[in-house]
Amino acid sequence: MALRGNHYDAAFEAFLRTRRTPYVAVDEQRRALLEQQSLKSMDFIVYSQKAANLLVDVKGRRFPSGDPESGHRWENWATAEDVPALLKWQDVFGTDFRALLVFAYHIVSDAERDKFSDLFAFRDKTYAFYGVWAEEYRQVMQTRSESWQTVSVPSAAFRELRSPIGEFL
Numbered sequence: 001m002a003l004r005g006n007h008y009d010a011a012f013e014a015f016l017r018t019r020r021t022p023y024v025a026v027d028e029q030r031r032a033l034l035e036q037q038s039l040k041s042m043d044f045i046v047y048s049q050k051a052a053n054l055l056v057d058v059k060g061r062r063f064p065s066g067d068p069e070s071g072h073r074w075e076n077w078a079t080a081e082d083v084p085a086l087l088k089w090q091d092v093f094g095t096d097f098r099a100l101l102v103f104a105y106h107i108v109s110d111a112e113r114d115k116f117s118d119l120f121a122f123r124d125k126t127y128a129f130y131g132v133w134a135e136e137y138r139q140v141m142q143t144r145s146e147s148w149q150t151v152s153v154p155s156a157a158f159r160e161l162r163s164p165i166g167e168f169l
Helices: 007-019 082-093 110-115 134-140 155-161
Strands: 023-025 032-034 037-039 044-046 053-063 097-107 120-122 125-133 142-145 150-152
Touching: 007 023, 007 044, 007 053, 007 097, 007 120, 007 125, 037 082, 053 082, 082 097, 082 134, 097 134, 125 134, 125 155, 134 155
Parallel strands: 053 097
Antiparallel strands: 023 044, 032 037, 044 053, 097 125, 120 125, 142 150
16 A cells, blocks of 8 residues: 555545555645646556446545534535546546546544444444546536635536445445
8 A cells, every 4th residue: 555645535545455456546736737838647556347447536524514504414525627627537448447536535424324234344433435427517617716726516417417436436
Protein backbone atom coordinates (compact mmCIF):
# COMPACT_ATOMS: atom_id res chain seq x y z
CA MET A 1 0.00 0.00 0.00
CA ALA A 2 1.30 3.46 -0.88
CA LEU A 3 2.05 5.90 1.90
CA ARG A 4 -0.77 8.38 1.74
CA GLY A 5 -1.12 11.51 3.84
CA ASN A 6 -4.82 11.78 3.04
CA HIS A 7 -6.65 9.39 5.38
CA TYR A 8 -9.64 9.14 3.02
CA ASP A 9 -7.48 7.87 0.15
CA ALA A 10 -5.61 5.55 2.52
CA ALA A 11 -8.90 4.15 3.87
CA PHE A 12 -10.26 3.57 0.36
CA GLU A 13 -7.06 1.83 -0.67
CA ALA A 14 -7.22 -0.40 2.43
CA PHE A 15 -10.86 -1.15 1.60
CA LEU A 16 -9.88 -2.28 -1.91
CA ARG A 17 -7.07 -4.43 -0.54
CA THR A 18 -9.37 -6.03 2.04
CA ARG A 19 -11.82 -6.96 -0.73
CA ARG A 20 -8.93 -8.16 -2.92
CA THR A 21 -10.10 -5.80 -5.66
CA PRO A 22 -7.34 -5.20 -8.23
CA TYR A 23 -6.35 -1.54 -8.50
CA VAL A 24 -3.54 0.83 -9.38
CA ALA A 25 -2.87 3.81 -7.12
CA VAL A 26 -2.06 6.89 -9.20
CA ASP A 27 0.65 9.35 -8.15
CA GLU A 28 -1.56 12.40 -7.61
CA GLN A 29 1.40 14.69 -7.09
CA ARG A 30 2.28 14.58 -10.77
CA ARG A 31 -0.11 16.12 -13.22
CA ALA A 32 -0.21 14.63 -16.69
CA LEU A 33 0.34 16.69 -19.79
CA LEU A 34 -2.35 15.77 -22.27
CA GLU A 35 -2.86 17.61 -25.53
CA GLN A 36 -0.61 20.41 -24.27
CA GLN A 37 -2.66 21.00 -21.13
CA SER A 38 -2.07 19.97 -17.55
CA LEU A 39 -4.68 17.49 -16.36
CA LYS A 40 -5.51 16.55 -12.77
CA SER A 41 -4.94 12.86 -12.16
CA MET A 42 -7.46 10.44 -10.75
CA ASP A 43 -6.63 8.66 -7.49
CA PHE A 44 -7.11 5.03 -8.52
CA ILE A 45 -7.70 2.81 -11.51
CA VAL A 46 -9.91 0.01 -10.20
CA TYR A 47 -10.73 -3.21 -12.01
CA SER A 48 -14.41 -4.00 -11.60
CA GLN A 49 -16.00 -7.43 -11.90
CA LYS A 50 -19.44 -5.91 -12.52
CA ALA A 51 -19.06 -3.62 -15.50
CA ALA A 52 -16.54 -1.17 -16.90
CA ASN A 53 -13.31 -0.61 -15.01
CA LEU A 54 -13.25 2.49 -12.85
CA LEU A 55 -11.27 5.73 -12.95
CA VAL A 56 -11.75 6.88 -9.37
CA ASP A 57 -11.38 10.29 -7.76
CA VAL A 58 -11.86 10.02 -3.98
CA LYS A 59 -13.59 12.91 -2.22
CA GLY A 60 -13.22 12.73 1.54
CA ARG A 61 -16.01 14.21 3.67
CA ARG A 62 -17.05 14.08 7.31
CA PHE A 63 -20.47 12.69 8.18
CA PRO A 64 -22.28 14.51 9.46
CA SER A 65 -20.58 17.73 8.50
CA GLY A 66 -20.97 20.95 10.40
CA ASP A 67 -22.80 21.29 13.68
CA PRO A 68 -25.84 19.13 14.50
CA GLU A 69 -28.25 22.03 13.96
CA SER A 70 -27.03 22.78 10.42
CA GLY A 71 -28.71 19.72 8.92
CA HIS A 72 -25.67 19.06 6.71
CA ARG A 73 -25.12 15.39 6.26
CA TRP A 74 -24.22 14.28 2.74
CA GLU A 75 -21.65 16.84 1.63
CA ASN A 76 -20.82 16.11 -2.00
CA TRP A 77 -18.79 19.04 -3.28
CA ALA A 78 -15.86 18.76 -5.66
CA THR A 79 -13.58 21.28 -7.28
CA ALA A 80 -14.77 22.65 -10.61
CA GLU A 81 -11.72 20.96 -12.18
CA ASP A 82 -12.38 17.46 -10.77
CA VAL A 83 -15.30 16.38 -12.94
CA PRO A 84 -14.07 17.58 -16.36
CA ALA A 85 -10.60 16.12 -15.70
CA LEU A 86 -12.06 12.76 -14.70
CA LEU A 87 -14.27 12.71 -17.78
CA LYS A 88 -11.30 13.58 -19.99
CA TRP A 89 -9.46 10.58 -18.55
CA GLN A 90 -12.53 8.47 -19.35
CA ASP A 91 -12.22 9.57 -23.00
CA VAL A 92 -8.51 8.78 -23.03
CA PHE A 93 -8.89 5.30 -21.49
CA GLY A 94 -11.81 4.37 -23.77
CA THR A 95 -15.02 2.42 -23.53
CA ASP A 96 -13.76 -0.17 -21.04
CA PHE A 97 -13.44 2.52 -18.34
CA ARG A 98 -15.89 4.83 -16.57
CA ALA A 99 -15.19 7.84 -14.39
CA LEU A 100 -16.47 7.53 -10.83
CA LEU A 101 -16.46 9.98 -7.95
CA VAL A 102 -16.13 8.08 -4.69
CA PHE A 103 -17.32 9.97 -1.64
CA ALA A 104 -15.49 8.57 1.37
CA TYR A 105 -17.46 9.56 4.46
CA HIS A 106 -15.63 9.53 7.77
CA ILE A 107 -18.41 8.77 10.26
CA VAL A 108 -17.71 11.11 13.17
CA SER A 109 -20.84 10.42 15.22
CA ASP A 110 -21.75 7.03 16.66
CA ALA A 111 -25.41 8.09 16.51
CA GLU A 112 -25.15 8.25 12.70
CA ARG A 113 -23.81 4.73 12.12
CA ASP A 114 -27.28 3.23 11.63
CA LYS A 115 -27.67 5.26 8.41
CA PHE A 116 -25.13 2.97 6.72
CA SER A 117 -25.36 -0.67 5.78
CA ASP A 118 -21.68 -1.13 4.93
CA LEU A 119 -19.06 0.43 7.19
CA PHE A 120 -15.29 0.03 7.01
CA ALA A 121 -12.96 0.47 9.99
CA PHE A 122 -9.47 1.79 9.32
CA ARG A 123 -6.92 3.29 11.73
CA ASP A 124 -9.46 3.84 14.52
CA LYS A 125 -11.88 5.61 12.16
CA THR A 126 -15.05 4.40 10.49
CA TYR A 127 -15.86 5.06 6.82
CA ALA A 128 -18.66 4.55 4.33
CA PHE A 129 -17.96 4.73 0.59
CA TYR A 130 -20.47 5.85 -2.02
CA GLY A 131 -19.98 6.20 -5.76
CA VAL A 132 -21.52 8.55 -8.31
CA TRP A 133 -20.85 8.30 -12.05
CA ALA A 134 -19.04 11.48 -13.08
CA GLU A 135 -21.27 11.87 -16.15
CA GLU A 136 -24.41 11.88 -14.00
CA TYR A 137 -22.85 14.21 -11.45
CA ARG A 138 -21.93 16.66 -14.21
CA GLN A 139 -25.51 16.75 -15.51
CA VAL A 140 -26.91 18.10 -12.24
CA MET A 141 -23.94 19.82 -10.59
CA GLN A 142 -24.22 23.47 -9.65
CA THR A 143 -21.67 26.06 -8.66
CA ARG A 144 -21.22 25.94 -4.91
CA SER A 145 -18.62 28.70 -4.63
CA GLU A 146 -17.19 30.88 -7.38
CA SER A 147 -14.30 32.04 -5.20
CA TRP A 148 -13.35 28.50 -4.10
CA GLN A 149 -14.14 27.11 -7.57
CA THR A 150 -16.29 24.30 -6.22
CA VAL A 151 -19.41 22.52 -7.45
CA SER A 152 -21.95 20.26 -5.76
CA VAL A 153 -25.20 18.42 -6.40
CA PRO A 154 -28.46 19.26 -4.60
CA SER A 155 -29.26 16.82 -1.78
CA ALA A 156 -32.32 15.23 -3.42
CA ALA A 157 -30.43 14.55 -6.65
CA PHE A 158 -27.42 13.21 -4.76
CA ARG A 159 -29.65 10.73 -2.90
CA GLU A 160 -30.77 9.37 -6.27
CA LEU A 161 -27.30 9.31 -7.86
CA ARG A 162 -25.22 7.77 -5.07
CA SER A 163 -24.86 4.05 -4.48
CA PRO A 164 -22.77 2.07 -2.02
CA ILE A 165 -19.38 1.36 -3.54
CA GLY A 166 -19.99 -2.39 -3.59
CA GLU A 167 -22.49 -1.87 -6.42
CA PHE A 168 -19.64 -0.65 -8.65
CA LEU A 169 -17.05 -3.29 -7.82
